[in-house]
Structures are given as structure tokens and as C-alpha cells.
Amino acid sequence: MTTLIASSRDYGALVQEDRVHSAIFTDEQIFQDEMERIFHRTWLFALHESEIPNFGDFKRIQLGRYPIIATRNEKGEVQLLINRCRHRGAQVCEAARGNAKRFQCWYHGWTYDTTGDLVGVTGPEAYDEDFKPEQYSLAKVARIGSYRGFVFASLAEHGMSLDEYLGPTKQYFDIMVDSSPTGELEVKPGVVNKTMYRGNWKQVGMDGYHPHYVHMSVFKIFSKRESTTGSAVGAIHLEDPFADASKSRTRGFPHGHACLDFREQRRPHGVAAIEELNHTDEGRKYVEDMVAAYGQERAQELIAWHGDPHLGIFPNLQLIHDHVRVVIPISPGETEVLMYPVFLKGVGQSINEKRLRAHEAFYGPAAAGSPDDAEIFERTQRGLLADAEPWILLGRGIRREQVDEDSSVAGCISDEITQRAQMQEWKRLMTAR
Known part of the structure; x- marks a missing residue:
């Protein structure tokens, strides 16, 4: 359907094992080639x-x-x-x-x-x-x-199947979808938070290294909140999930997908989450329906995880907390991000209302989480233009990586495995013929 823009650049040299060249974030020709070689070739x-x-x-x-x-x-x-x-x-x-x-x-x-x-x-x-x-x-x-209701498209007539493309990440989609007792989600197209920032689209990633610094003030507020049910944001702060001693993991998958995996950190809190839900009629009904649908053990895990896979699907999708996030590149230095709250089917109104309030608390226009991210992305973009020393280091944790049974590469939550996975897929697609 499309033809490649001619380019003499050696894109393979711009991405190394532990670093990338800043030109991939700032160069207009590279951006145009990304549209052809990534966005018009792979699954979106x-x-x-x-x-x-x-x-x-x-x-x-x-x-x-x-x-x-x-x-x-x-x-x-x-x-x-x-x-x-x-x-x-x-x-x-x-x-x-x-x-x-x-x-x-x-x-x-x-x-x-x-x-x-x-x-x-x-x-x-x-x-x-x-x-x-x-x-x-x-x-x-x-x-x-x-x-499971997530529709993908490819502008290329030939290529790998969607099943192969998603690979082991499908179990993370299941975490979000199966937080509904009927296994169904509702995304309302008119309910959306929109962010436009002056920075490159690849800055939107899965990063477990930044929260202690970029979101320090927000985390202090959430740490004082007692109620966590229905709010993945609150749930992960029962203890520090971003410390290297945490059970939380960072994962990189084939084809550039990545996640911050909080499952082991949250699993022990399933009983407490169920006890809190049982304080209301709709919460009690939700627990009963989840157990009926999935069995006691699986239901408890799903409730503990709060439907949050914290998953990034390269190049334009993230499933984070209570929302679907879509990344739209505009230019090398401009990106639009759309965030759609996810509602569960088969649950009482108060359950979805609490999920929406949790989303607004961190990601809404009057919150601090998304504005924090947009601001740091813009500061980063301005710094990248000063490319006297053009290489960006992405080597954190590179010597302590482990390969898990699902073929993901895993490490401590603050390791830059996620960035390395994304950049290696960028390199693969940009150099493919």
C-alpha cells in the first residue's frame, strides 16, 4: 500500500545494546521513515x-x-x-x-x-x-x-499474524478484561482525556525508574489514602512498588512490547481487597460474581490486580490502570495522547464510578500524574536538541536480566528492559527490507 522513503541513514547504527542516538527523537527524515516503516507496516x-x-x-x-x-x-x-x-x-x-x-x-x-x-x-x-x-x-x-474486543489494523497486505504479534502479552489483556465477571469491557468514545505535548512519541513508554522523582508529590498523597479498592493507583502504594527490593518486575517481550508487572506485589493483598468490597452491597455482589465466573483463587488474584496489566503494545497502545491509552505521532517534536477510561460490564454502578474517580485522580486534566509526564517529556525533548553528546544511555540493569518461561526478559522494576525492548523493535522495523 505504501512505498518507503529513500534514506541513506544507517538506522542499525543508531540503536546499540545499551544506548540510542538522540537523532531518532528529533530528526524530521527519521520521523517520516518511521511513518512508512513502522506505522504503515506493523500492527496498530x-x-x-x-x-x-x-x-x-x-x-x-x-x-x-x-x-x-x-x-x-x-x-x-x-x-x-x-x-x-x-x-x-x-x-x-x-x-x-x-x-x-x-x-x-x-x-x-x-x-x-x-x-x-x-x-x-x-x-x-x-x-x-x-x-x-x-x-x-x-x-x-x-x-x-x-x-478480546481490542481491534488492531495493519496497512500492510502481508506480515505476521496478530496472534504472533501479540504473543505472550495476551495474558495481560486478560487481566484487564477478566476484571469484569462477564469478561466484557466498555470503552466510551466520548469519554476521553487528551494530552498534547511537545516531544517525541517514543518518550511514552513503560518506565519504572521515574516515579520516585517525577511523581514524588503525587505518591505522597496516595500513600495517605486508606481505601484502595477499585483504584490500581492506590493499590500499588500499599508498599513501594518501585524499589528494587519490590516483587514488581519490568518485562520486555518480542516485537517491542513491554510491561511493568505488579502482579506479585499485589497478589498478597487480594484478601484485604475482597474484605473492603464486602462492605457494600454492590461490592459484595461483584466478589460473588467474580468467584462464580472464575473460581475463588483466580477471582482473588484478579481483584488484587485491579485489572491493571500496565502493558505497552508497540508502537501505539498502552493498557494502564483503568484506561486505554493511544499514542498518535504528529511530528518529531509533537505527540497526542488519548486516554479512554475502561468500564466493566456486569458490575454495579458504584464499582465503575470508583474506577473513573481513580483514573481522574492521577490521569485527569486536573490531576498531577499526566501533567507531570507531559512536562518531563517536553523538558527531555528540549534537552535532546542539544546533541553535542548525542548518545542516550538505556543500560540500567542490563547485566541482571533474566529470561522467563513466557519468553519475556525480566528484571527489577527500575531496570530499563522496557526501553531496550522497544528500541530493538524500532531497529528491526527500521532496517527491515
């Missing part, structure tokens, strides 16, 4: 299927350089249509979301249905007999795949 997260549940529901999204209409056709199938009229190239959908059975181009009135078929041409008598409307459907994303 598109949306959660619950965002467009009904026939005609749609949402505009961005995949690399491509504006996309995500919609459902009459058969209930998710369609990812390139938002470009086949006549003169104008976008046929301008609304951010809604419900429509037809998409009509504002320029000359060509009209398409929810499958992308051209169903209306203005002044058809002016076209000769060689004009075939069926040849002018909206172009579609080459491949679509999904896992």
Missing part, C-alpha cells in the same frame, strides 16, 4: 469494539498518516475505511463520532455506505459507460484483527 491498535457497538456507529481515528473511519456495517462487522473520497480525495467524514448509514463527500456529493461501497454519484449521466461505481469504493485497511 485501532479501537475497542465497544466504541462502535451498533450498525452505523462510527468513530474517526488516525493510523499513521491515514485518516480512518471505523464503523459497523449491516452485518455487524467492524470496517476500517480510509477517509478519502475516491473522486477528488476529500475526507467524507468530518464528525469525530456518531451514527450514520451513509457518508457523503462535501465536495461533490459522492456517497458511500458503511461497507465503503459507492452508492451515490451526483450527475451520473456525465460519466461514460466505462465508469463502474463498484470500482470506486472507499479503500480499506489491508488487514484487521482483534483480541
Whole structure:
């Protein structure tokens, strides 16, 4: 579908075992090549299927350089249509979301249905007999795949399957999805926190080294809170999860995926979390339904983990605490981040309300967590432009890595395994032919 931009750069030399060159964060040509070689070649997260549940529901999204209409056709199938009229190239959908059975181009009135078929041409008598409307459907994303409601897309016609791409990270999706007793999530497209920062998209990563410093004031506040149920943010602060002595781990997976794994640190608190839930009728019902769905042991673990996989799927998705995070590169020095709170199906209203309040407390526009991150990303970007000494060190913990049974590379929570995993996949994709 796309062609590579010619480049004489040796991208293999820009990423070494324990360091990367700062040009990969600041250079315009590198950014353009990233769009072609990464965002137009590998799998990208598109949306959660619950965002467009009904026939005609749609949402505009961005995949690399491509504006996309995500919609459902009459058969209930998710369609990812390139938002470009086949006549003169104008976008046929301008609304951010809604419900429509037809998409009509504002320029000359060509009209398409929810499958992308051209169903209306203005002044058809002016076209000769060689004009075939069926040849002018909206172009579609080459491949679509999904896992447990998370819809992914690839603009490349050929490549590895989504199952191979996600690999062992699927168990971390399960942690979030199975925090619902029905195994279903709801993501509302109109409920979103948006952050725009003046920095590179690769700065959004899984980093267990920074919280003691960037979020010091926030952690002091959360450490004084007694109630943790429904709030993964509160839960991880029952003791310091970011100390090297913690049971928390940092993990790097094949294909650049990474996570901060708090499962072992949280598991002992399952009983306490259940006891707190049992103080309310809806909390008690939630516990009963979780046990009925998954059994006592698994239910206790899921409740302890608070549905938080803290997972990054390269290059544009993170599942953190109570939300889905989507990373949208704009330029080498500008990035948009969208954060969608995740609601559980099959639970009482108070459970979801508490999850939403927890999300707002750390990630909302009036909170300190996300603004802290955006500020440090911008400071980093300004510093990267001063490249007299261009190499960035990512070597923390490199000599104490271990390979686990699930093929992940694991280490202490503050080790930079996650950054190394992401940068090695960046290198693989940027040098692939």
C-alpha cells in the first residue's frame, strides 16, 4: 500500500545494546521513515469494539498518516475505511463520532455506505459507460484483527499474524478484561482525556525508574489514602512498588512490547481487597460474581490486580490502570495522547464510578500524574536538541536480566528492559527490507 522513503541513514547504527542516538527523537527524515516503516507496516491498535457497538456507529481515528473511519456495517462487522473520497480525495467524514448509514463527500456529493461501497454519484449521466461505481469504493485497511474486543489494523497486505504479534502479552489483556465477571469491557468514545505535548512519541513508554522523582508529590498523597479498592493507583502504594527490593518486575517481550508487572506485589493483598468490597452491597455482589465466573483463587488474584496489566503494545497502545491509552505521532517534536477510561460490564454502578474517580485522580486534566509526564517529556525533548553528546544511555540493569518461561526478559522494576525492548523493535522495523 505504501512505498518507503529513500534514506541513506544507517538506522542499525543508531540503536546499540545499551544506548540510542538522540537523532531518532528529533530528526524530521527519521520521523517520516518511521511513518512508512513502522506505522504503515506493523500492527496498530485501532479501537475497542465497544466504541462502535451498533450498525452505523462510527468513530474517526488516525493510523499513521491515514485518516480512518471505523464503523459497523449491516452485518455487524467492524470496517476500517480510509477517509478519502475516491473522486477528488476529500475526507467524507468530518464528525469525530456518531451514527450514520451513509457518508457523503462535501465536495461533490459522492456517497458511500458503511461497507465503503459507492452508492451515490451526483450527475451520473456525465460519466461514460466505462465508469463502474463498484470500482470506486472507499479503500480499506489491508488487514484487521482483534483480541478480546481490542481491534488492531495493519496497512500492510502481508506480515505476521496478530496472534504472533501479540504473543505472550495476551495474558495481560486478560487481566484487564477478566476484571469484569462477564469478561466484557466498555470503552466510551466520548469519554476521553487528551494530552498534547511537545516531544517525541517514543518518550511514552513503560518506565519504572521515574516515579520516585517525577511523581514524588503525587505518591505522597496516595500513600495517605486508606481505601484502595477499585483504584490500581492506590493499590500499588500499599508498599513501594518501585524499589528494587519490590516483587514488581519490568518485562520486555518480542516485537517491542513491554510491561511493568505488579502482579506479585499485589497478589498478597487480594484478601484485604475482597474484605473492603464486602462492605457494600454492590461490592459484595461483584466478589460473588467474580468467584462464580472464575473460581475463588483466580477471582482473588484478579481483584488484587485491579485489572491493571500496565502493558505497552508497540508502537501505539498502552493498557494502564483503568484506561486505554493511544499514542498518535504528529511530528518529531509533537505527540497526542488519548486516554479512554475502561468500564466493566456486569458490575454495579458504584464499582465503575470508583474506577473513573481513580483514573481522574492521577490521569485527569486536573490531576498531577499526566501533567507531570507531559512536562518531563517536553523538558527531555528540549534537552535532546542539544546533541553535542548525542548518545542516550538505556543500560540500567542490563547485566541482571533474566529470561522467563513466557519468553519475556525480566528484571527489577527500575531496570530499563522496557526501553531496550522497544528500541530493538524500532531497529528491526527500521532496517527491515
